[in-house]
Amino acid sequence: MRYGWLLLILLWINSFAVHAQSNSGPVRVELEARAQVFNLVPCNDKGIMVFYETINQPDQQNKTWFFILHNTALETIWTREISINVDFVFQSSFIDNENLFLVFQKSTKAKTDSHFFQLLNLNLQNGESVTYSIPMPANSDIVTFEIFSNHLILGLNHGKEQATLLIKDLSTGDESTVKFNDQSTFIKDLKIDAATSTIYTALNIFQSKRESSFYVNAYNMSGQLLQSIALTPPQTTERIMNGQLHIDNEKNIYVIGTYNNTNGKAIKEDRTKSGDPSEGFYMAGIVGDSQKFLHTYSLLNFSNIRRILNNKQLAAAESLLKKQNRQNKEQGLTYDFLVHNLQVNDDELIIAADAFYPEYRQVSTMSYDFYGRPMPYYYTIFEGYQYFNAFVAGFNKQGELGWSNGIKIWEMKSFQINQKTEVFIDDDEMFIFYNHDGKIVSKAFHKFNDIGTIENTQIATNFPGDRLIENSQGNIKHWYGNNFVAYGYQTLQNNTQGSSERRKVFYMNKIALDYQY
Structure with a gap:
């Protein structure tokens, strides 16, 4: 497959088309970046x-x-x-x-009692x-929302470990709320079935610091509970961390997400501000008012896990695999995951997740007491979240793992937890890529099999002779069809334009992905 070459050429083909219309360079916009924080929505x-x-x-x-x-x-x-x-x-x-x-x-x-x-x-x-x-309640976080029939349906998680489902008619101002006051509840996903005007929510409910359960609840547009179904993993030690919902035309409900083996063990207090520590993926199916199946799949047991992981993580995985074989006892890799939105390709459900870990640096300093005696102090500085891998897996509607794959992420650090990789699947054509250091790093694959090698495609700038001085917060998002937008901040210098001054910009590049065999 020659997708990588075409990706690079198409960038310049597009630039010629724009040049013919507007006498400009590549399909790119540069906005002067001073102190602004730019937001972008395809x-x-x-x-x-x-x-x-x-x-x-x-x-x-x-x-x-x-x-x-x-x-x-x-x-x-x-x-x-x-x-x-x-x-x-x-x-x-x-x-x-x-x-x-x-x-x-x-x-x-907020400094007042008014929260909105x-x-x-x-x-x-x-x-x-x-x-x-x-x-809105004080100290609330907006998890997700949808607009349906001029109604706002919104999920809120509270600082006091409660949750609220808000249903508001934007025409009349009438609203209904569902409050989860009895136990520590977190909304993980929300979907609307337009045909039946039913609201489905995925809920993580903590009975204690050691025990939690996962529910799929259904409500009508007035907030009345229609159905509540608990998901039961195969092992009592398995804890479901999150779930994405999909409702098919037959009204079957599918839940797909990540899990770990910490049920029955104490977990950290703050369960809302970081990724979900996960050992693998699961998929559940609900037919009628009961769970039909729930299958879990450990990352460590992925047949191609050695090829997916980068070198640092691979060493730890190899050690666990040896221990698993030696003791004949299941071991698990545990990573913090940021799960992407669920994708559906024909009868296949596809989940992807970025893996990262918080990175700290220890700093020492010396002070002296009244008598001149040295007193060393040590403290840690948070240096950001280090992204190192992305995983993607496909399941059939029986919850069986059909394939797995992924891509290595090199030297990408961020102070915010947000999606870094993009997965594009069109029938049998499958791609995973990310924007880093002024390049699109991409990989083509077909289920378990990689196609070709990792491609690094330079993001074109507006002028010949542009030299990239600094690149930050690079990202890429699906736009429409097979078109994507790469964006971020760049500091550029160009001595051929009559000035050696540097320009700092927020950039957007349109990139069309094409492929042929």
Whole structure:
């Protein structure tokens, strides 16, 4: 498969097409980056929305945010200035036909008893906007939300280890809430079955620090409980960490996610601020009102685990495999996972996850007491989350693991936990890739089998002679069809343009993935 070569050439083919229309370079936009924090949301074939907070403040309660909608050629369609509350930051998005919904939440703890978030509805055709201020419990985190039939359905996890399902009619303002007050409950996923107007939630419920259980609950649009089904793993020691929901046309419910073997063991107090420590993947099927199956698959037992892991992690895996064979007792690799959104390819359900770990550095300093005696002090500094691998696996509708694969991630560190890799599957064509150090690192595969080698494709800049000085927060997202957007921050220098000054930019590159055998 020559996808890597075509990926590089297509970048320049696209640039020639744009050059013919607008006398520019590659399909790329550069925005001057000063102190702004840019946010980007792909809007399918409607374009890409980029927005950021400005320094302008029309009144004491609001800041001006600037919104830019680009078309599929990354040309500006319209711009808008919209007021958002001071100290609010962007949280998440949802696209409903011609409307883009954006949720903003306060970045710091509120000093008053008034707690709310803002929901911004932007019409992608004309740029008209409506803003809703919606009350919420104090110290809440927005997990996920959807818009259905002009209703907001939103999942909230609270600081006091409770959860709330909010159902709000955006036309009338009427709302229903489902509060989980009895036990420590965390919402993990939320899906709407449009045909029956049923809300499905995946819930992680902690009976204690040692015991937890996982439920799939169904509600009507009034918040009335219709169904509650507990998932039961094969082993009592297995703990389900998260779950993504899929409802097929026959109303069968499938849950896919990660698990570990810590049930019955004490877990850390903060269960919401980091990844899910996981030993492998599971898939469950629900038919009617009962669980039909639940199968777990340990990463260590993946037939191609040695080929997936990078060298540092492989050494630990080899040691565990030897111990497992020597003692004839199951061992497990445990990684912090950030799980991607579930993908469906024909009758196959596909899960992917980025693996990372927090990295710390120990620092020592010396001080002296009143008598001049040395007193050493030691403390640790958090240096970010180190990403090292991504895993992907496909399951049939009987919950059987059909294949597994992955990609090594080299020297990627971030202070935020967010998705770093992208998986694209189109029938039998399968790709996994990420944006790092000004390049798209990509791999083609077919189920268990790798195709070719890892490709490193340079992200094109606007001018010949551009020299990359610094690259940060690089990422890539699926846009529409086989098109993706690579974006991030770059510092560039170009001595051939009549100036040696450096320019710092937020960039967006449109990249079309093509492949042939």
